Amino acid sequence: MDLLELRRQDYTLEEDQQLLLTAFGEFFREQCPTSLVRASEPLGFNQDLWNRLVEMGGTSMGLPESAGGDGAGMVELELVAEEFGRSIAPVPYIEHTVTSRALATAGTSSVLEGALDGSHILALASFPVRAGSPQLVPAGAIANSVLALVGDDLVLFTVDNPPAHVVNQGSTPLSWWDFDAITDQVVIASGSQAKAIYARAHDERMVLMAAALVGMTESALAILVEFSKTRETMGVPIATLQGVAFPMTDVAIGIAGARNIARKAAWYLDHAPDERPELAAIAMVYASQTATHGTQVSAHLQGGLGFTIEADASLYFLRSKGWGSLAGDPQAKLLAIGDHVLNTVK
């Protein structure tokens, strides 16, 4: 890599980006208390919250104006994803956003109208389709269509009734999709275009998931900080003990870096997608590590209480993996990042 690049590293948000962040922060805080998250288990979907998010523009903002959307970029979508994750909202914001954007890029309009108003929910298959091999699809239990790579084709699979939900650790609407059995298949792109659109959607999902994990971990840390200031041992708040305070600072350090990397990766996807192709994976890997560690620290430092289902810490802990692993194995992504490093010194 070039260590001498004269490049800006300015993370300052524009005023309208700041307003967007505030607006969606308020929206999710007001509309999605943890009681709603719990009430939406085990499916992990709340139709009413989804309708409200649609009203807020959550499903249209990321689509280009030509497709009836608001033309927001990845940076704006990333900011919303942070707030979405902070409230661990039971709505398919990430899957629906990246899949509808992929369809718009491919020039497909048949389902976009329903995608815009949220009535037709979209999801992205994590792996290329292989005959005789059903796969678990994130948001698959509520999706009307799933976009998947089949050989050299990008295919949109549509069903009348999504396959049944399978209960899972993260309480997300996972379901098994047997693509062989679906008759409504439309090829929306082929060859290199198909691969490029799919790869881009995958990168966008990693960046938005990284953002959501950052928000989720901040929530987990916030409840721990409050707990540690009020819970006493030997006559002092446990927050004054370095054995408690230092793990918390390490979580804060992780969050600060993971947020900046996710935002930076979003900026590169918007403005210079070919210059740092490994950055989306870096964002995902680091956010995943931060969330796994941070939510564990949050649960553990609240002692036995944090280990219980009643504690909100459990909501975040179970979703750190339950959401994070949906975007693929972080360890496997290290190989691609390593390959990029090797390629840059050739």
Added chain:
Amino acid sequence: MDFTLVDLDDEHRALQQEIRTFLASIFTPDVFAEEHETGSGYNKKVYEELGARGWLYPEKPVEEGGAGFDLIAQRIMDLELFRQDARVMMMRGTSSLPLKAMRKYMPAEVADPILKDAVEGRVLVCLGYSEPDGGSDIANAKVRAVQDGDMWTINGSKMWTTGAHVSNYTFLVTRTDPDAPKHKGITMFLVPLDAPGVTIQAIRTFSGERTNIVYYEDVVIHDKYRVGGINDGWNVLHGPLDEEHSIGLDMSGGLTDLSIGAGFCRVLGKAINEVAEWAHKTSAPDGSSLTDDVQVRERLGAAMVEYEAGLCTPGPMGRVKASDALVKQAAALVDLMGPVGLLPLHTEGAFGEADTEYAHRFAQGTATYGGTVEVFRTIIANHVLGLPKPNYPGAKVFLAGKKK
């Protein structure tokens, strides 16, 4: 947000070329050889040549001996110095802190001639902060300064006074009122290191860097060398320190590093590049290509994630993250290279510039420089997370260190 490559105008482009050419002419092989030998973080010729052009502290206005560089020009200079060798420039960074305090707190007739010499590269000022049993708790300084009319007598010893052997002055933390609360009994002095009673003893670190223990035995200096008010030393010290620990917002348009940890990340970045190059040029014991090796790919990937994390984490958090990343990843990269990763520069069969071997040794000091990572975690706990402070017996009270 903005991560664009800076589009240099003609003026900046010409300056970049001028700086690059000039630095290449003064960073001669003997400069690197001397630094390798002494570990002083300083070179007389380089500092004086830069100083003569106003390029040692080019951000300062021309009337203060600088070159009035704007932020882009400063960034150009920083990157070009890094291209040569940042190690030699270490004492410049050290000196810059006391220079700010001197300008603010000393009478102009005393400070100005010293400042002029410092900016022109003829005078260095080192930091006399830590003590043999004090470490990062510099507010508990025990070195005594006692006033007698216009003169002060100083006794005690300071540890980790990096650069004392090449410096003209030390910016010294002294105890002037042992009975006052610990932060209110401190006075700062600019002590000439050629004063009788000053003894400097070398300490070598395994990064190759030299530091010192400095003994003060009845060292008598004039009151004009006092920096700031008597017993007001903590405030004098704090200004420059606050800058070092800053949590401030970026006002530079993204042209400055997010934290002092960025320098540690560059050392890691060089090691990553070196290992990638090594993987291309080396075969596995069975003759297969190392660039296909899953271990090589995965560990380079892991190091790259940590490099990026260190670079992108802001303020005091970035200082901790970058040090942690360098410590862990340099060790992992040495493991990956195997015995070749243990060979220092100029040894038979060492790979390239032996950046990885150096990174592993250098990394360990980064966890201590400018306050340990534990001190910074405490700052983060109190100021970022808002956690209550523990109540330690020596937090507010000066403890003379006598065992009961």
